[in-house]
Amino acid sequence: MSENKIExxxxxxxxxxxxxxxxxxxxxxxxxxxxxxxGSGTGKSVLIKCIQGLLNPDMxxxxxxxxxxxxxxxxxxxxxxxLFQGAALFDSLSVWENVAFTLLENQHMPxxxxxxxxxxxxxxxxxxxxxxxxxxxxxxxGMQKRVGLARAIISNPEIIFFDEPTTGLDPIMADxxxxxxxESAKGLGATTLTITHDMASARKIADRIAMLYQGKIIWxxxxxxxxxxxxxxxxxxxxxxxxxxxxxxx
Amino acid sequence: xxxxxxxxxxxxxxxxxxxxxxxFILRLGDFSQxxxxxxxxxxxxxxxxxxxxxxxxxxxxxxxxxxxLTTMFAGMVIAIQTYSGFSKLGxxxxxxNVVLISVTRELAPVLSALMVAGRIGAAMAAEIGxxxxxEQIDALITLSANPFRYLIAPRIWAGIIVMPLLVMFGxxxxxxxxxxxxxxxxxxxxxxxxxxxxxxxxxxDVVSGLVKAGVFGFIISxxxxxxGYHSKGGAQGVGEATTNSVVSSSILVLxxxxxxxxxxxxx
Numbered sequence: 001m002s003e004n005k006i007e008x009x010x011x012x013x014x015x016x017x018x019x020x021x022x023x024x025x026x027x028x029x030x031x032x033x034x035x036x037x038x039g040s041g042t043g044k045s046v047l048i049k050c051i052q053g054l055l056n057p058d059m060x061x062x063x064x065x066x067x068x069x070x071x072x073x074x075x076x077x078x079x080x081x082x083l084f085q086g087a088a089l090f091d092s093l094s095v096w097e098n099v100a101f102t103l104l105e106n107q108h109m110p111x112x113x114x115x116x117x118x119x120x121x122x123x124x125x126x127x128x129x130x131x132x133x134x135x136x137x138x139x140x141x142g143m144q145k146r147v148g149l150a151r152a153i154i155s156n157p158e159i160i161f162f163d164e165p166t167t168g169l170d171p172i173m174a175d176x177x178x179x180x181x182x183e184s185a186k187g188l189g190a191t192t193l194t195i196t197h198d199m200a201s202a203r204k205i206a207d208r209i210a211m212l213y214q215g216k217i218i219w220x221x222x223x224x225x226x227x228x229x230x231x232x233x234x235x236x237x238x239x240x241x242x243x244x245x246x247x248x249x250x
Numbered sequence: 251x252x253x254x255x256x257x258x259x260x261x262x263x264x265x266x267x268x269x270x271x272x273x274f275i276l277r278l279g280d281f282s283q284x285x286x287x288x289x290x291x292x293x294x295x296x297x298x299x300x301x302x303x304x305x306x307x308x309x310x311x312x313x314x315x316x317x318x319l320t321t322m323f324a325g326m327v328i329a330i331q332t333y334s335g336f337s338k339l340g341x342x343x344x345x346x347n348v349v350l351i352s353v354t355r356e357l358a359p360v361l362s363a364l365m366v367a368g369r370i371g372a373a374m375a376a377e378i379g380x381x382x383x384x385e386q387i388d389a390l391i392t393l394s395a396n397p398f399r400y401l402i403a404p405r406i407w408a409g410i411i412v413m414p415l416l417v418m419f420g421x422x423x424x425x426x427x428x429x430x431x432x433x434x435x436x437x438x439x440x441x442x443x444x445x446x447x448x449x450x451x452x453x454x455d456v457v458s459g460l461v462k463a464g465v466f467g468f469i470i471s472x473x474x475x476x477x478g479y480h481s482k483g484g485a486q487g488v489g490e491a492t493t494n495s496v497v498s499s500s501i502l503v504l505x506x507x508x509x510x511x512x513x514x515x516x517x
Contacts, residue, residue: 054388077394088389090381101393105296105400151393 004066005030005159005191006051011060013046020046021057022215028191033182035194035202037237038212039246044195045085047212048161051193052080064159078106081152081190082161087144089136089151096122096132099150121150125180142173146180153184160185162194166201178204199238211237213246284476288406291398298404305408309370313416316369317362321420324357325349325427333436345436346446349428354455355515358420359413360507363466366413367499371474374405375495378478379488387479402479405471413467414460421456458514465510466503473499 006028013021020043028034038044049055062069069076089098099118103109119129125146166174178201185192203223210220211234219234236244332348381387390397432438474495481491
């Protein structure tokens, strides 16, 4: 049994002539919190979508628990949860129906019981029970993110993906979400993979950081190693400087 | 030199035709795949009866006023036109027959389908399109729900089942429209008019209309879902998907109307 939860080898994905992933190699250890950083349009979202089978990579291998997932007919989503950038709550359903979606649709839990379970998890992410019957459109951005997080963790997934979890939130709410991510991941003992360009968030939640640039992982290490690193690309990115080897396409 | 220029012109000429052609063929292939996948998933459990019910009500019940109004006025117009065209020949009794045939065979199915395409096809494309651009469809997949079974199958079943019911309703209202004009404006004897209608009522007329309705329902749902499912790039993309769904389903309705008519009546 390998220690790696996720193993990605030589992953390629192009859209037309644009190469987005150009040979990505990345391992995520069991129980680890890995944060992938990189500028906008460097393929972070594509990477996460490939791992979840939402996009088909052109070439390469993705193994979860040592099993190849590309082209498999097994349901790989059962052990995964995902918090989307815009929360992606179903607006035709109420908040609790969103949270309890897998319980209702996949586990066929009775509605009463599912609602209680949803309220329990909503509490866990700091939301009052009276939110349960609202519709997602009535919530603020921060609350939507929390509901999205509740929906991602309710089925006790082994792997949780976070797509830009703090984007669009004020710094305090962003920190609250960071804490919730750490808490819920630790509580479940889950492996997490986060993509973000928010360095404060990355520092807080990461066991290990990897930087994606031009479709490749160009650096990976712990936060301490990151601060000591003299990799010019990494340095420019964490300092948020417009001067350096990374050229912004205008 | 000149020969080179001609060659170059010829290449650009070919490119101008070739590019859209290739794009069209790719899209057609993509669409066929989508249709096959959608139809296949209509028969595979789990079945979402509640979602089907919701579609059934919004597509059927809430379309009743629109379908009723259109077919009613269509029936009334046909009665007046037939009378003004045939009255010189003294063929007043023909009015009932012409109203009956034109409403059941053509007007009720086609007009209802066009109205429902505008009302429901557009709504489907907008709803599914918004779900696509806000990543809700991706979220469905990550929650182990197949979007073809959860979103598309209920809409297709609703389309196929609701449209014939709407058209049956439209048939009755349309013929009633003809009756109202015939009796109250053209001074026909009510009993004679109803008699003439019942006498000329043919199963084939009604059945062909209902078959059309089922096919149109499928077309409206599949075009709404396809355009929504493949919409890209925010609000503008959703707007385009909505327009495309209405235009393409309306055109397909008219084309298939001809094909089915040909199948039933070209003897």
